[in-house]
Amino acid sequence: MNQNSHTHRDTIxxxxxxxxxxxxxxxxxxxxxxxxPKTAEKALPGGFVHLQCDDMLPMRRPMSLxxxxxxxxxxxxxxxxxxxxxxxxxxQKEGQVLSVMGPIGVPFKLKNYKRRPLLxxxxxxxxxxxFLSEHMKKSKEDISPFxxxxxxxxFPFTTxxxxxxxxxxxxxxxxxxxxLEDWGIACRLTSLQGFPGCYDGYVTDxxxxxxxxxxxxxxxxxxxxxxGPTPMLKAIQALAAEYxxxxxxxxxENMACAVGGCAGCVVEIETESGxxxxxxxxxxxxxxxxxxxxx
Numbered sequence: 001m002n003q004n005s006h007t008h009r010d011t012i013x014x015x016x017x018x019x020x021x022x023x024x025x026x027x028x029x030x031x032x033x034x035x036x037p038k039t040a041e042k043a044l045p046g047g048f049v050h051l052q053c054d055d056m057l058p059m060r061r062p063m064s065l066x067x068x069x070x071x072x073x074x075x076x077x078x079x080x081x082x083x084x085x086x087x088x089x090x091x092q093k094e095g096q097v098l099s100v101m102g103p104i105g106v107p108f109k110l111k112n113y114k115r116r117p118l119l120x121x122x123x124x125x126x127x128x129x130x131f132l133s134e135h136m137k138k139s140k141e142d143i144s145p146f147x148x149x150x151x152x153x154x155f156p157f158t159t160x161x162x163x164x165x166x167x168x169x170x171x172x173x174x175x176x177x178x179x180l181e182d183w184g185i186a187c188r189l190t191s192l193q194g195f196p197g198c199y200d201g202y203v204t205d206x207x208x209x210x211x212x213x214x215x216x217x218x219x220x221x222x223x224x225x226x227x228g229p230t231p232m233l234k235a236i237q238a239l240a241a242e243y244x245x246x247x248x249x250x251x252x253e254n255m256a257c258a259v260g261g262c263a264g265c266v267v268e269i270e271t272e273s274g275x276x277x278x279x280x281x282x283x284x285x286x287x288x289x290x291x292x293x294x295x
Contacts, residue, residue: 012259013038017051017100019092020074027153028081030090037073039102044110045132046227046250046286049075049102050258054088060101061085062255062281064227066127067134075100078127078156104258105285108132108225108248113143115221118210118245120203120236122150122228128250130179132225137183146210147180147187150203150232155189159197162187168213173199173206203228204235211243219243226250230294237289247289253280268293 017036024030039049043065050060067076081090092098108128117136121129126149136145146166149155155177162176164186173188175197180187190199190206199206211219222243226236227250240247253265260282269278270291278284 011042012101012104013042014099014101015039016097017075019094019096019098022092022094024090025154025156027156028090029153029156030079030081030086031156032077032079032089032092034075034077034098034100035073036075036100036102039100040068040070040073040075043068043070043075043103044107045135046107046128047103047105048258048285049077049100050104050255051077051089051101052099053085054092057085057088059085059256060099060258061089062104062258064124064127064131064250065103066130068131076127078124080124080153101258104281106283108250108286110135111139111141113139113141114223114246115143116218116223117143117145118207118222118224119145119147120149120207120224120226120228120232121147122203122226122232123152124252125226125228125232125250126151126156128227129225130177133180133183133185137185145185147177147185148190148203148206148210149177149187150190150228152191152193154195159189159195161197166210168210169206170199170209173197202235203232204239207236207239219245223247224289226289228252233289233292234294237292237294240289248286249289249292250285251280251287251292252285255281257281268295 017034021033119129159175161174175189176187224247256262256264265280266277
């Protein structure tokens with residue numbers, strides 16, 4: 001059995017989670033807050049849960065974690081309605097109970113960060129970047145994270161002009177996520193939909209603006225963390241290679257069991273002993289970008 005399977009054996013829980021809050025946003029996006037103390041106690045940035053969507057649907061759906069309050073036992077999840085399961089989930093009401101399995105997966109790097117972490121999230125990859133940002137804020141390491149978020153639907157939380165100056169960012173690109181701004185973490189938003197204050201282009205384009213004004217010494221202090229759709233991750237993998245930057249990616253894959261049994265979420269990874277098929281659920285979802293073979 002894979003070593004990671006042993007690692008996860010005593011840290012994945014199945015518990016009934018009460019819905020504390022369920023809010024709809026534009027673009028068929030939803031925010032759900034769950035009371036799940038066992039899962040919250042062990043959850044780490046980059047991990048996910050396998051969530052029941054409805055009593056009538058046996059198959060669960062994998063959901064990234066956006067924020068976790070271990071003391072209160074709460075999980076915050078942001079998801080987009082895009083299929084039968086999430087459509088059923090969107091109809092669940094506050095006070096109802098759903099079965100949750102988690103936390104699952106290998107998390108992002110948790111300490112010993114470089115001076116300038118660059119966090120890039122796109123679409124449903126936004127939530128893990130919020131979770132990782134909060135973890136970095138609490139780490140007390142001497143770091144200055146910069147977060148870039150991209151979306152083709154309206155950003156789910158109210159944006160506002162940033163008061164944090166960032167070298168290399170084009171004039172007028174001032175939109176930020178208020179939560180990150182309140183934490184003192186620099187953030188900018190991108191979209192191709194002309195949203196006010198957002199950069200009109202891809203997340204990688206805005207990242208280039210930031211990287212290109214740096215000296216070689218400053219760029220040596222950068223490492224990238226990212227989650228989002230596969231084309232975006234592939235582009236960021238190329239960006240990291242071009243600038244010779246370490247990069248961790250959190251992959252998105254369809255999952256059935258989510259605990260390593262069905263091998264339905266395998267991806268090709270380059271290892272020291274050659275190419276191997278790894279399960280995104282328990283061998284990942286976080287991998288070193290340089291090792292991922294994107295199809």
